[in-house]
Amino acid sequence: MSGAKALIKALEKQGVKEIFGLPGGANLPMYDELFKSDIRHILVRHEQSAAHMADGFGRVSRRAGVCFATSGPGATNIVTGLATAQADSAPMVAITGQVPLAMIGRDAFQESDIIGIANPIVKYSFQPTKASEIPEVVKKGFYIAETGRPGAVLLDIPKDVQQNEASVEFPEEVKIRGYRPWTDPDVTAIEKAIKLLLSSTKPVILAGGGVIISSAFAELQSLAELLMIPVVTTFKGKGAFAENHPLSLGPIGMHGHAEANKVMSECDCVLAIGTRFSDRSVGRFDEFEKNLKIIHLDVDPAEIGKNQTTSVAVVGDVKASLRIFLRMLVQKAPQKSDHNVWLKHVHEVKEYWRQNLKLRPGELTAARILRKLREVMPAESIVTTEVGQHQMWASLFYDVIHPGTFFSSTGLGTMGWGFPAAIGAKAARPDLPVVDIAGDGSFNMTENSLATSVLENLPVIVFLVNNYMLGMVAQWQRTFYDRRMIGVDQKHCPDYVRLAESYGAQGIRVGNLEELGHAIKAGLKSDVATVIDIPIDPEEDVLPFVAPGTSLKDMILPS
């Protein structure tokens, strides 16, 4: 059979049901085979969105999402999508067409060295040179994308390799000798970690994105409840632990919850699970680790000691490590906790900030609209966000109740990710409501995905927190550049209601909270995408704010 047919068959065998993509000259052979397949093709209006949809699909389903793009500009258009997925450890397989082998290196029409371009932003890449290699390469690609610390994999297939006929075999299993996705957690290290944790008087659990990726929600909750240790998360880890749980303090970081940052800066021992201690989470590296014992659980050995000095490290899948933790703790039957004073203090801090954090007065404020969204959306709804002020307000004011239902471009910080990712999420879970908490600046970047949402029957809600401003940049210009505002004003363009309607979607502009509630309900019932345009005051800042290069205890608070 042809290489293209081998590709589609291999994808079918892999269980792929949806492909997000856009055809072009160099991937026509694979599209021609896709035509004959039961795999659903979801057409995008820009390849970047195909990559983000595959990413959103992958994060929600925990199976690699697949996107197709042609050679040259098609391939370079997915670069941001690859980098976004890789930065957030999301499983994704991107398949690009390439000019024929004999044309490579001759600056052919629509030729780009996508393997070279993508090298630093993918987990791995393949460029098969024979049709017979394709099934093995597909199998390896999915294996690498989905195992260990997941990531983005690129398959770049020259057009003649797609067209050539070869006798093809489909391997049941593949072995990659240089790839060790998991190591067994070291039991002695866990023993040491338990000892350290139990001997501390002010312990905290810091849950990162790794908890969500390995769906270790139940294990995390059991551990926290067994030892009665308060839980903070990173922003990537938001929703790793139900945010309405009495032990939950929410995310730490640049725009973390005041109570979380406060407790994080006071604790003496942190059990950090599946986190890479990003600068946005921990602030100044040297300040964070001062007077703090760090126990670090992570699947990726290269994360140990990268940003923080650890006292004890446990390398392995965090779910497996936590299970051993729990088993050993139960065997030891530890005294419940020797830190009741600490726990009482933590609750006081939490109560204080819940009561005393000054909120902006007014009707359509960030806090009010996001709490309204939370009130109306079913608990199990999936949330994606764009990048900017709205994203941080979502972190502050939208509590995740069902663990693992909140997704955001946290590592790369890709504006325009949330909407296509929401569509990908809807493709993965058509049974659940999906909302993209968006800002106008971000939505502008991929708003043409409205066409995909409407035409492919993947209705999602765009909760558009609209200040017609690149709001986060504007906030930094107000805070650090003496209000010299440049390049941030969107000048009330476009009209989002008419924009939505022009795509056949529903557009609703709201003027107060009651209308907002109705609009969300209308969106939940709608068969097409709903853009809810929520005008807010462009002067509203995200607070608290830990300025870059400072420590978590130096929060700028609302005055």
Add this chain to the structure above:
Amino acid sequence: MVWAILSLLVENKPGILFKVTHLFRSKNFNIDSISVGVTQNPEFSKMTITTIGDERQIEQIVKQLDKMIDTIEVKRLDDKKAVYRELVLFRVKISKASDSMEISNIANAFGAKIHDARKDSIMLELSASPDQITNLEELLRPYDILDIARTGVAALQRAGD
């Protein structure tokens, strides 16, 4: 800052050298020297990389290299327990009659071979540790070094260590 010798067993496939050097670049680490050659098993190549950094950086680059799917084994060699050599070729200017004899004496003292001896220049070859090569370079500098080519370090752990 420490000087570290890294020995990598990698897949002998096109593009691997690019990936390894790109990793150094993307982590903002510097490669001091690099040498690559196929091993007794043609499926694998051996890369020897020397680099300079603080302990934390070296530890991090070893972990990052180890994480690469195309690396089979990554070892940081202890320079006291390894044999490490670099090949260097110098072309040195001969300005006056006595230079030739003096340079030959220096070469002998280092165990360097002499090639292509001419009236106005002489070529020296030395296989030695990078330190010895630097020492030789210092001694040759007054004569005017016209050209130099170094291969980068090749290293193997001593048996039993």
